[in-house]
Amino acid sequence: MKKVFLLAFLFVSSLQSYAQLAGNCGFIATDEFMERTLSNKKNYEKHLSGNRNQMVRYVPINFLVGGKTNKSQVAASAESVLDMLCRLNEVYAVGNIQFYLFGGIKYIYNDAFYENPGIANELFVNPYREITAVDVLIGKKADTPGGGLGVTLGHYNPGKDWIVIKTSEINYSSETFPHELGHYLSLNHPHNGWDADPWDASLHGNPVSITSSPSNPSVAIELANGSNCENSGDFLCDTPADYNLGFGWNNCNYTGGAMDPNGILLNPDENNFMGYFLQCANDYNFSDGQMALVNADLDIRQNVLAVDWTPIATEITGEGSINYPADNEELSFYNNFELSWNLPSGATRSIVEISDNFLFLTTTFYGVKNGNSMWIDSDFLAPNKTYYVRIRPFNDYVTCTSDLEFTSSFKTGLNTSVNTLALDLDWSVFPNPAQSGSAVIVQVEMESTADVVMELLSVSGKILDTRNSTLQAGQNTLELTDDILSAGLYFVRLNTSKGSAVRKLIVQ
Numbered sequence: 001m002k003k004v005f006l007l008a009f010l011f012v013s014s015l016q017s018y019a020q021l022a023g024n025c026g027f028i029a030t031d032e033f034m035e036r037t038l039s040n041k042k043n044y045e046k047h048l049s050g051n052r053n054q055m056v057r058y059v060p061i062n063f064l065v066g067g068k069t070n071k072s073q074v075a076a077s078a079e080s081v082l083d084m085l086c087r088l089n090e091v092y093a094v095g096n097i098q099f100y101l102f103g104g105i106k107y108i109y110n111d112a113f114y115e116n117p118g119i120a121n122e123l124f125v126n127p128y129r130e131i132t133a134v135d136v137l138i139g140k141k142a143d144t145p146g147g148g149l150g151v152t153l154g155h156y157n158p159g160k161d162w163i164v165i166k167t168s169e170i171n172y173s174s175e176t177f178p179h180e181l182g183h184y185l186s187l188n189h190p191h192n193g194w195d196a197d198p199w200d201a202s203l204h205g206n207p208v209s210i211t212s213s214p215s216n217p218s219v220a221i222e223l224a225n226g227s228n229c230e231n232s233g234d235f236l237c238d239t240p241a242d243y244n245l246g247f248g249w250n251n252c253n254y255t256g257g258a259m260d261p262n263g264i265l266l267n268p269d270e271n272n273f274m275g276y277f278l279q280c281a282n283d284y285n286f287s288d289g290q291m292a293l294v295n296a297d298l299d300i301r302q303n304v305l306a307v308d309w310t311p312i313a314t315e316i317t318g319e320g321s322i323n324y325p326a327d328n329e330e331l332s333f334y335n336n337f338e339l340s341w342n343l344p345s346g347a348t349r350s351i352v353e354i355s356d357n358f359l360f361l362t363t364t365f366y367g368v369k370n371g372n373s374m375w376i377d378s379d380f381l382a383p384n385k386t387y388y389v390r391i392r393p394f395n396d397y398v399t400c401t402s403d404l405e406f407t408s409s410f411k412t413g414l415n416t417s418v419n420t421l422a423l424d425l426d427w428s429v430f431p432n433p434a435q436s437g438s439a440v441i442v443q444v445e446m447e448s449t450a451d452v453v454m455e456l457l458s459v460s461g462k463i464l465d466t467r468n469s470t471l472q473a474g475q476n477t478l479e480l481t482d483d484i485l486s487a488g489l490y491f492v493r494l495n496t497s498k499g500s501a502v503r504k505l506i507v508q
């Protein structure tokens with residue numbers, strides 16, 4: 001590894017244009033990795049396209065997104081992760097492999113992890129990993145422990161068996177994620193052996209005169225006529241010989257004139273996901289042999305990965321809408337209300353954004369919610385101000401939903417909702433904290449007879465129980481619920497014709 005790094009360093013410093021242009025993958029195949037590739041190849045014929053009759057396999061991905069320790073920045077928004085996963089599933093559909101979110105998107109607030117998760121302390125990362133899912137670490141940089149050539153956009157670390165991707169690559173149009181998943185599932189670069197040493201006539205000759213690959217002498221030099229394709233390069237015969245000709249090449253048509261040891265011009269597949277040609281306008285694909293190989297690797301990995309999973313829905317249809325506040329509604333108060341919406345069919349989760357800017361250039365609230373409502377309890381909304389709500393529905397599998405976003409706006413009033421009612425109501429919830437399993441009583445002092453709706457809400461704003469009562473003037477006692485409440489934070493809300501009031505309830 002040290003030798004590789006030094007060569008790479010000399011190379012980059014002698015050709016500065018490469019250093020400026022080139023982004024690449026930090027993966028270099030180890031001998032153990034190549035053994036895995038060759039082992040999978042013995043078992044891949046059944047997955048070649050003519051033989052492929054496998055049902056779709058759903059592979060879980062554990063996204064670990066870095067954030068600053070003080071939580072002021074994160075390395076990737078939830079939308080960008082959904083977009084990236086959307087592309088991945090489009091790309092791998094041809095091989096009957098699909099990927100899903102394993103337990104949502106997790107954020108790790110730690111400066112070192114946020115800056116460079118690939119070199120973060122493994123003991124720190126391990127508690128966040130999932131044995132049954134593909135661990136994907138996202139940070140500002142994706143450097144490898146050994147350094148690399150140019151700017152590392154992402155890498156697969158075969159020793160740790162995790163993928164690292166940098167912020168700039170977390171989007172729909174980047175090829176980095178499909179590429180790194182390829183490595184995870186045992187694919188090599190078509191230019192295997194030249195990873196850190198792109199062909200250079202002055203160093204390697206033209207025709208190539210060296211007899212073993214410069215970055216890894218144990219890899220034979222692949223010939224352009226395909227005669228040694230089984231045992232050289234990426235060990236696949238439907239990906240032509242490539243001596244890392246894509247690195248720094250600034251278009252999608254290689255005309256650099258590199259010749260193999262027999263003097264035959266190389267004709268690399270510029271549009272292959274596993275190569276280093278980065279200027280092909282999102283027009284990339286995997287070869288049939290590559291798709292067969294990743295399936296053969298999945299045959300082994302599925303003993304561990306949670307692939308026995310079926311999505312709750314394989315598509316999301318219809319349109320969502322925001323129920324409350326209604327579009328353009330002017331509230332009489334400015335906090336303590338339940339934002340609620342209708343999800344389109346098949347959606348289970350939502351990215352919720354609230355902003356005081358109709359282009360959402362500022363962020364008042366940002367979060368991912370299960371279900372279709374959210375309790376606005378904090379004081380983050382200002383009085384007498386217009387806010388915009390944007391909701392993107394998705395589920396753990398269907399994430400190509402950027403065109404299903406729906407929006408509305410509302411204007412806050414001058415009063416907090418609690419204060420509005422405090423004039424009329426004197427009420428309490430006790431005991432508080434309460435013990436799980438014991439009764440919780442709500443006492444309400446009324447000035448006159450009135451109908452009251454009492455609601456019990458979860459911390460995420462979901463209504464767990466509703467009771468309608470007609471309360472008399474004077475002291476009234478209500479039992480909160482017949483259900484046994486598990487430990488946690490709840491809200492109790494009283495609704496009358498004059499408004500709502502809320503109390504927190506802690507159950508221990």
Ligand SMILES: [Zn+2]
Nearest residue numbers: 025027179189
């Ligand atoms: Zn790579």
